[in-house]
Structure formats: structure tokens, C-alpha cells
Amino acid sequence: MRIALLALGDVDGSVMVELRDRVEGVFHCPVEIGEGFDDLASVHDLPRGQYLASKLLDSIAVRKVERDERVVGIVDVDLYAPGLSFVFGEADVLHGVAIVSLSRLRQEYYGLTPEENLFLERATKEIVHEVGHTLGLGHCANSRCVMHFSNGLADTDWKGVNFCFNCCPKMEFLL
Template identity: 45%
Template sequence: MDKEMITIIPIGSIDKRLLTTLASSLEEIFRLPVSVDPSMQLPYNAYNPKRQQYHATTILNKVKGETSSDKGRRLGIVDVDLYVPELNFVFGEADLLGKTAVISLSRLRQEFYGLPRDEDLFLKRTLKEAVHELGHTFGLRHCQNEKCVMHFSNSLRDTDIKQVTFCPICQKKLP
């Protein structure tokens, strides 16, 4: 059996330095090897012109369907605004019964809201959302503890409040 690992899959054009930094941080947090695959094309059928957003589940399914590795978790990263029908937007989505997740960088940037660029804050937010969605692939659900990385983020304020780590209860549930 192959060793458990995490594979980051950039979808579209994603900054290489961000991918390297994220891979290193995820290795530290999950204590698993992390690799970065070559970039995958954004699925055209994911775009909803009425909403001017991309359907997260369509992208998630593409990542699931086009990656042959069954040896670990897969994290797709896009730089477009994502949605699911029930919500105005999502920072990411995960397959709770599988090993695949996707996050969007779009709304994690200060510039999205007309604010000055803050690279450190952007990196922290990206890491939190990556850890959160990967946490779902390990079977974790949303946590009531607002400081836990598994707490649901309804806004960036929620993301900024929570830590990048799991609370003791969620940590115990990890393999």
C-alpha cells in the first residue's frame, strides 16, 4: 500500500511561491509528504455567467476525476470566485466521503474588497482554508469552537478569528 500523502493541484495560473509555501506548511501541520502537481485547466462548464462565479462542485469533481492517485488527499487550488447553489460564495469545498477538496484564493485577498494588499494575511487565510478543507477529507465536520480551524467560515472575519490548528477535540479525531 502506498504511503499517505497530500497532493496540491493548481487549477489555472497559481503563483509558484504560494504553492511552495503552502506545501511546506501543510507538511508541518499534517506530518505527511506534500507534492505539487502540474497545473490543470479550469473546467469551462463550471462557470455560471449569471452569477459570474464558478460552481465549486464541478471543479471538485474535475479534480477527483482527473487525478489517478489513490494514495492520498488531493487539494485543488483556484483563483476564481466559487459558489454552491445554497450560498452566495464559498472559500472551498470538500468531498466528505472522499479525499478531494478545492479552495479558492479569490476572496482571501484584501484587494477583492478594495483594500490594500497584505501578503502575510493572504497567506494565513490560504493556509487556514487549505487545512480546513483537508480536515474534511479526514472525516472532520464543522466545529463549534470559533478558534478551531474546522469552524465554518461564513465571512473573512470568521477565517481571521480562527487559528490554523485543530482544537483538542478535532485533533483527537485525526488519524
């Protein structure tokens, strides 16, 4: 398997490099920073001030070709899905693509002091979680497993970046 991370819209390049290295450390497969795109205007919902996750997923899905590749779009804008006020990320299992938003993962979003390492840790967990979905994994009951559903950042901070002993074999089988 190979993983490509794409910056969609304005995303800090040094953050992309950090995330690439951290995701590589979890999956032990090549992770590259692929060619993203800048213009998010077509998925911008002006009244909400947010971006529609499924539309962004579609725009990545049309570009992905390789079967053994997983593509994760990284955005630094707020995402939503119909019926939900926001989403941290979303995966398209059929096409092997996913999307992750960085905007609510920073302490400063909540008026707190910035913590760079915590932010990168949260983003890594979100990316690994969504890649897990593209590999066919569902949510895991183990609250320490990266596939545990995060209702909020407290759940994200409690869980680890790795797959638990139940999810791990399922994932390796799919690689």
C-alpha cells in the first residue's frame, strides 16, 4: 500500500511534512505529499461558512487511479456533512479516499494556548482513522484504538495513533 496526502486549499507545508512522517510511522508504508489543489470555492457553503465534506471527497475520488493507493485530502477549513454541525473527517470506502480537517484540532480554536505537538498528534490520529475506514475497518469499541469513534477531542486525545490488537490483523489482511 501507498498513501498520498494532498493539501487542499491553504495548508502549511511544514505541517504536511510532519504529518507525512507521522503517518509513515504508523503504517510503515510509503507516504508521499501529492499534488493538491488550491480552489475550494466550489465546495464552500457561504451561509454556513463551512465546506461540504462529501463534495471534496468526490473531487479527490475522480483523480485517484491506483488500486493499492489511499489518498487523504487535508484541509484547514471547517467541514460539515448533512445533518451534522461539523465533521473532523470523512472517508469514501469505495474509492479509497478520505478527507481530514485541521481547523478544530488546534487548541487556539477553543481559545486555549497553542500546543503544536498535541495538534499534530490529533491530526495524525484523524488521518490514520480515516485511512482505516478506506481499508474497510469500522469503529472499534476499544477507547484506546485509533478506530474508536471520536465524539469530541477528549475522545481523540484519549485514544492512541495505533490500531488495537483486534483491528491490526484485519488491517494487515487488507494491505
